[in-house]
Amino acid sequence: MALIVxxxxxxxxxxxxxxxxxxxxxxxxxxxGHDLVVVLSxxxxxxxxxxxxxxxxxxxxxxxxxxxxxxxGEQVAIALLSMTxxxxxxxxxxxxxxxxxxxxxxxxxxxxxxxxDNSRIHADLSAGRIVIVAxxxxxxxxxxxxxxxxxxSDTTAVALAAALKADECQIYTDVDGVYTTDPRVVxxxxxxxxxxxxxxxxxxSLGAKILQIRSVEFASxxxxxxxxxxxxxxxxxxxxxxxxxxxxxxxxxxxxxNRDEAKVTILGVPDHPxxxxxxxxxxxxxxxxxxxxxxxxxxxxxxxxxxTVHRNDYSKAINILQNTATKLNAREVIGDDKITKISLVGxxxxxxxxxxxxxxxxxxxxxxxxxxxxxxxxxxxxxxxxKYLELGVRALHAAFKLDQEKYV
Amino acid sequence: MALIVxxxxxxxxxxxxxxxxxxxxxxxxxxxGHDLVVVLSxxxxxxxxxxxxxxxxxxxxxxxxxxxxxxxGEQVAIALLSMTxxxxxxxxxxxxxxxxxxxxxxxxxxxxxxxxDNSRIHADLSAGRIVIVAxxxxxxxxxxxxxxxxxxSDTTAVALAAALKADECQIYTDVDGVYTTDPRVVxxxxxxxxxxxxxxxxxxSLGAKILQIRSVEFASxxxxxxxxxxxxxxxxxxxxxxxxxxxxxxxxxxxxxNRDEAKVTILGVPDHPxxxxxxxxxxxxxxxxxxxxxxxxxxxxxxxxxxTVHRNDYSKAINILQNTATKLNAREVIGDDKITKISLVGxxxxxxxxxxxxxxxxxxxxxxxxxxxxxxxxxxxxxxxxKYLELGVRALHAAFKLDQEKYV
Numbered sequence: 001m002a003l004i005v006x007x008x009x010x011x012x013x014x015x016x017x018x019x020x021x022x023x024x025x026x027x028x029x030x031x032x033g034h035d036l037v038v039v040l041s042x043x044x045x046x047x048x049x050x051x052x053x054x055x056x057x058x059x060x061x062x063x064x065x066x067x068x069x070x071x072x073g074e075q076v077a078i079a080l081l082s083m084t085x086x087x088x089x090x091x092x093x094x095x096x097x098x099x100x101x102x103x104x105x106x107x108x109x110x111x112x113x114x115x116x117d118n119s120r121i122h123a124d125l126s127a128g129r130i131v132i133v134a135x136x137x138x139x140x141x142x143x144x145x146x147x148x149x150x151x152x153s154d155t156t157a158v159a160l161a162a163a164l165k166a167d168e169c170q171i172y173t174d175v176d177g178v179y180t181t182d183p184r185v186v187x188x189x190x191x192x193x194x195x196x197x198x199x200x201x202x203x204x205s206l207g208a209k210i211l212q213i214r215s216v217e218f219a220s221x222x223x224x225x226x227x228x229x230x231x232x233x234x235x236x237x238x239x240x241x242x243x244x245x246x247x248x249x250x251x252x253x254x255x256x257x258n259r260d261e262a263k264v265t266i267l268g269v270p271d272h273p274x275x276x277x278x279x280x281x282x283x284x285x286x287x288x289x290x291x292x293x294x295x296x297x298x299x300x301x302x303x304x305x306x307x308t309v310h311r312n313d314y315s316k317a318i319n320i321l322q323n324t325a326t327k328l329n330a331r332e333v334i335g336d337d338k339i340t341k342i343s344l345v346g347x348x349x350x351x352x353x354x355x356x357x358x359x360x361x362x363x364x365x366x367x368x369x370x371x372x373x374x375x376x377x378x379x380x381x382x383x384x385x386x387k388y389l390e391l392g393v394r395a396l397h398a399a400f401k402l403d404q405e406k407y408v
Numbered sequence: 409m410a411l412i413v414x415x416x417x418x419x420x421x422x423x424x425x426x427x428x429x430x431x432x433x434x435x436x437x438x439x440x441g442h443d444l445v446v447v448l449s450x451x452x453x454x455x456x457x458x459x460x461x462x463x464x465x466x467x468x469x470x471x472x473x474x475x476x477x478x479x480x481g482e483q484v485a486i487a488l489l490s491m492t493x494x495x496x497x498x499x500x501x502x503x504x505x506x507x508x509x510x511x512x513x514x515x516x517x518x519x520x521x522x523x524x525d526n527s528r529i530h531a532d533l534s535a536g537r538i539v540i541v542a543x544x545x546x547x548x549x550x551x552x553x554x555x556x557x558x559x560x561s562d563t564t565a566v567a568l569a570a571a572l573k574a575d576e577c578q579i580y581t582d583v584d585g586v587y588t589t590d591p592r593v594v595x596x597x598x599x600x601x602x603x604x605x606x607x608x609x610x611x612x613s614l615g616a617k618i619l620q621i622r623s624v625e626f627a628s629x630x631x632x633x634x635x636x637x638x639x640x641x642x643x644x645x646x647x648x649x650x651x652x653x654x655x656x657x658x659x660x661x662x663x664x665x666n667r668d669e670a671k672v673t674i675l676g677v678p679d680h681p682x683x684x685x686x687x688x689x690x691x692x693x694x695x696x697x698x699x700x701x702x703x704x705x706x707x708x709x710x711x712x713x714x715x716t717v718h719r720n721d722y723s724k725a726i727n728i729l730q731n732t733a734t735k736l737n738a739r740e741v742i743g744d745d746k747i748t749k750i751s752l753v754g755x756x757x758x759x760x761x762x763x764x765x766x767x768x769x770x771x772x773x774x775x776x777x778x779x780x781x782x783x784x785x786x787x788x789x790x791x792x793x794x795k796y797l798e799l800g801v802r803a804l805h806a807a808f809k810l811d812q813e814k815y816v
Binding site for chain 1: 424427428458461462464465466467469470472473474476477479480483484486487488490491492494495501502504506507551552553
């Protein structure tokens with residue numbers, strides 16, 4: 001008997017039949033004696049339908065009104081699930097974000113949760129009811145409806161689990177867990193039973209798009225055990241939790257990669273203090289997000305400065321950099337939008353030497369040239385030509401025997 | 409400069425283009441210096457779409473959850489209109505029923521408004537904003553979402569007008585006012601400039617389906633001048649207001665009729681006290697609504713008892729009555745589901761004799777047999793064979809010269 005918060009995404013409630021499947025799943029958990037709080041996204045397609053309507057009437061809809069509009073999507077879903085449960089003889093109540101009172105700041109469209117009133121939820125659970133909460137939404141202090149931004153339902157679920165001190169927060173999605181790498185690239189990729197918050201953050205931010213980064217940060221901060229499972233198939237999924245020193249630890253948890261990167265380099269800039277901000281300032285002003293940054297000393301007291309951006313921002317970044325190059329009297333601006341980033345992630349590497357050299361040797365054996373290297377405590381990333389993506393990831397997956405469970 | 413509450417129905421906001429038309433209309437009123445509070449229904453079709461989803465999941469959805477579901481319809485409409493106004497440079501804020509705080513009792517699906525908090529609305533109006541309110545909905549004391557039932561947006565508008573002490577409540581619909589009778593039956597039917605609350609109540613309940621009866625009752629109770637206008641064409645519509653003794657008064661305001669009636673008669677029941685309730689009790693228990701009731705003394709200390717019901721309830725009523733007839737030892741049960749009711753309505757008839765006899769003579773001249781007669785202070789209703797409906801209404805419309813303005 002546990003208190004479990006479960007979140008189902010838009011695909012999981014995308015049709016009458018799927019809502020019925022979710023209800024059956026809930027009934028099973030209920031019959032096992034668990035207390036259940038369920039967070040739902042809008043039925044798939046609904047948010048886009050509403051957005052299309054809005055855009056026909058206003059190029060840039062006001063944030064406040066967009067939240068009034070979009071929050072209806074989840075509201076429809078929670079009512080429908082509650083009705084389905086009632087039809088099956090299961091007592092349930094649905095609540096919008098405002099009704100629970102999920103209090104947020106007033107940043108419309110990407111509000112942050114400030115506080116959750118759990119009194120109504122506890123009362124319903126005590127009365128034997130399943131509680132269904134609209135994800136993605138809350139209200140500010142003045143009662144204005146707010147939304148948390150895309151994927152915010154994950155955040156709602158984790159925040160509720162934290163507020164209710166739930167035993168586990170289960171995120172049901174269309175994949176059955178977190179894999180050592182993308183199975184479409186490496187058929188031998190293995191589902192991980194467990195991964196730490198830190199590893200998941202590195203995996204997620206590097207392009208393994210399973211969970212909202214923010215919800216993982218939130219879960220980590222409040223130490224809420226988070227489990228990713230499939231809404232459509234059976235299985236234990238992957239548990240994302242705090243590092244447990246008593247537990248055996250995998251050396252490498254997974255290999256993430258990102259196909260959307262491009263790199264730009266400004267060569268021969270005068271090597272003096274403040275040069276980095278002179279180069280990156282105009283980039284940031286143009287709202288271009290930067291990922292890896294590398295600065296090398298070049299020839300004759302000059303430096304070479306390289307960073308990666310999203311591929312969509314490539315031409316914009318090159319243009320800005322050419323202006324900067326003229327101002328700074330730099331030698332040249334070059335770039336490449338046919339690159340990819342491959343990252344090894346694992347808390348085990350903290351206590352283990354030799355990971356980096358194995359990684360570089362593996363790539364070298366495949367004749368893959370490394371353009372950039374960046375490391376953190378639990379991750380090593382390399383940038384290579386995009387044509388080597390599959391070859392590189394497969395080679396590394398095999399070299400670190402990720403198809404087998406292997407502990408440090 | 410006035411404070412006006414305007415209500416637009418589902419057809420008026422049924423598409424992106426129509427929402428834009430409403431916004432233009434509002435801009436015009438705003439530019440004339442009026443303060444505006446706008447009440448919207450859900451886009452036409454939306455409520456049915458949601459209802460269909462619900463019915464697929466539950467034959468009889470819980471009232472509470474149905475309200476959570478259906479209230480999203482208006483919420484979408486108010487956000488879209490607010491965005492449209494913003495695109496035109498007009499400041500506006502939208503509010504759900506809960507957000508305004510339209511407090512209702514907790515009778516889900518047909519809640520009654522208890523109180524309206526007008527502080528946010530006044531603050532917005534003072535700040536020069538148009539206030540847009542979701543019709544048809546409110547919340548109970550515990551914050552549960554409630555709805556007022558079909559057509560409830562009219563009630564919301566009138567209740568807001570009363571709470572705000574608005575100068576006028578304008579109901580925009582797909583007809584351009586209240587007519588002396590249905591123009592499809594009598595092409596000479598004339599739009600009334602003005603009609604009293606009482607007359608409108610008689611007209612509405614008799615089948616002229618323009619306004620919700622409840623909203624007219626509400627307007628009458630709080631003396632809110634109510635105007636029915638077309639959302640699609642220009643024109644002053646019809647003002648529904650309290651009777652004004654200083655004003656010229658039409659003799660007859662209009663002719664209402666109802667095609668959906670059936671009559672049932674139980675003949676030869678023992679004429680003793682309590683007989684009416686013995687007959688009507690089982691009918692009421694079966695949730696059959698009764699309209700006209702007539703009791704005549706029959707032969708040999710027995711009575712004949714006739715009443716009308718909705719045509720859909722005809723067979724059910726006959727069956728119940730046959731049981732009753734056996735119990736009461738009555739002679740016979742007969743009925744007719746091919747009847748229609750025609751009613752003359754007008755406050756002028758209170759002070760004028762001879763209306764009834766003119767009515768009966770007009771029908772007799774057309775060889776129309778009258779099956780039942782029922783009268784009230786401001787109305788005379790007759791039941792005739794349904795084949796005489798058009799003939800009867802046209803003859804009466806001509807006899808009372810309703811195609812011309814005529815005052816007592």
